[in-house]
Amino acid sequence: MNSRTRQDAIIRSLRRNGTTTLDALGQDVGASRRTILRDIAALRDDGFVIHADRGRGGGLYLDPQSIQTTPRLSVAEVFALILGITSMRAAGYLPFSALADAGLAKIEKALPSDKIRDLRLLLDCLYVGPLAPQVDTSNLGEMDPELLPAFETAFLQRRFLSFGYRDAKGAETHRTVEPQAMLILPPLWYLVAWDPARQDFRHFRMDRISTPNCVEDTGFRRRRVIFEAGVRPIRYV
């Protein structure tokens, strides 16, 4: 059993038993006291609030409120995710039928780890607050058409993109990045890109980007028929 699986088991055990002891946990998940302690430290580091009472009659238990304070997806957000997918599908946004009758099966498979920790966190407490009757998606936002040509070239020819950027604090910087995707968080557009200088993905608000232009061929070569025919269309939705 790897450490992730064991940590999931610990969370389940805590949920199931309410309050337990280190030794009982060890018995339950089949690991030593020392390992359980290490895992609990890791889980706490991950944002799980696990209370521990020392002394005689002490024990370990999950904080019922912890879900609201973890850095993970909040319950409401996960719920929104699921509802989001479903309603998008219902409205014809999604050409796929992956989520049809399978319930959560696809979502389970889709989430990065094979066992869904965040869904498990969701399970801890379902409270989403009052629901409004209708989702309003008007004003999805628009991209400044002046930016389009440079972006289109960058994406289609897989070139680096260079531009000026004014961050949230108003500081002006110059970036050269590998454009990866365009995202809309209505009403704002974002460029998602790999920044080689910072060795990380960064997100740039489109309305803060100025004077973009392509600076370099990234060396992408079309070698196979599949590439000849399959240069992917970039569509700005």
Added chain:
Amino acid sequence: MNSRTRQDAIIRSLRRNGTTTLDALGQDVGASRRTILRDIAALRDDGFVIHADRGRGGGLYLDPQSIQTTPRLSVAEVFALILGITSMRAAGYLPFSALADAGLAKIEKALPSDKIRDLRLLLDCLYVGPLAPQVDTSNLGEMDPELLPAFETAFLQRRFLSFGYRDAKGAETHRTVEPQAMLILPPLWYLVAWDPARQDFRHFRMDRISTPNCVEDTGFRRRRVIFEAGVRPIRYV
């Protein structure tokens, strides 16, 4: 560098370079040829379609179409997730303001792994098809009120729940599970529960559940003030 990070680096390198060789990849991500091969095997196992041409003039490259056939979230679904969250918030569904101006920051943090593989997959190709102008979330579905009392007791008192279940093929089974959450995938309700017999989480469509009742105290003990005051409210939204 751990294997996850290295595999991400491999995917990026493949994207950036179009076609490369094992040795070039090894140079790029700083690992041996053998390790690269192992990682590529793992990535393929994970659903990435990585073509390899043997022989002189061969090379490795990502299948541009692969994104549509992986078992992970499709691009459109990830997009729907993001749009879903945002529009839910805009409509007042979410009491939190976590996603306010932070763009994807919260989503990044929230996803199970510290670096978001699915988002990276999303980055590989952004194509969501034509968008409908309006999301329709009417008919969110309702729960059969006859089921409520047993479920309420099961959740509030943390008891096992026993019921008859007719699966998708019409087969009738009897289940005894630990109820974890209620989910709505409009218009359907689901019970999410840990099935001890199967040692896994299972999802049960509410309309396929019959004669539920609580069968056993799970041994949850209220030991601390925090539990006395904090028995979490289960609200059926």
Added chain:
DNA sequence: TACAAAGGTGCCAAAATCTGGCATCTTTGT
């Protein structure tokens, strides 16, 4: 107040896993 039971920490050796190198095989363009 002493004591026992519970969580917490540091350290080290054993166990498990990961990595790199090597030999060898298969495939394919020239």
Added chain:
DNA sequence: ACAAAGATGCCAGATTTTGGCACCTTTGTA
């Protein structure tokens, strides 16, 4: 025919994880 490129199996070394131990702190109770 040959060379270049991917694929596989194996093994030893490196790295990480795990378990055991000693010892500490905290706290309810006799």
